[in-house]
Amino acid sequence: MRQQTRPSKEPAEKVVQDIRRATRKHYSAEEKIRIVLEGLRGEDSIAELCRREGIAQNLYYRWSKDAWRAIRPGPPPQTRSSDCGARPRRSRRWSPI
Helix, strand or coil, X not given: CCCCCCCCCCHHHHHHHHHHXXXXXXXXXXXXXXXXXXXXXXXCCHHHHHHHHXXXXXXXXXXXXXXXXXXXXXXCCCCCCCCCCCCCCCCCCCCCC
């Protein structure tokens, strides 16, 4: 049996990867605030806004959380209230009960 040797990463692939890193868009604080405020207006859905701006939804939500922390120190408001009458969540661990 022959042992197969795996070639190391091709130089062309490394060059392409370096170009992608260098051309990644960096948003200024003003752009981030503009996008978050536009999302808060509620004229379009967050998904549509993110598609139009070319960002991932989780990046939008991270920016909005950062903006909240900048305005008010402490935890951001909860999206789900624990006292809304819903049943308490069961543990994900299996139990015989």
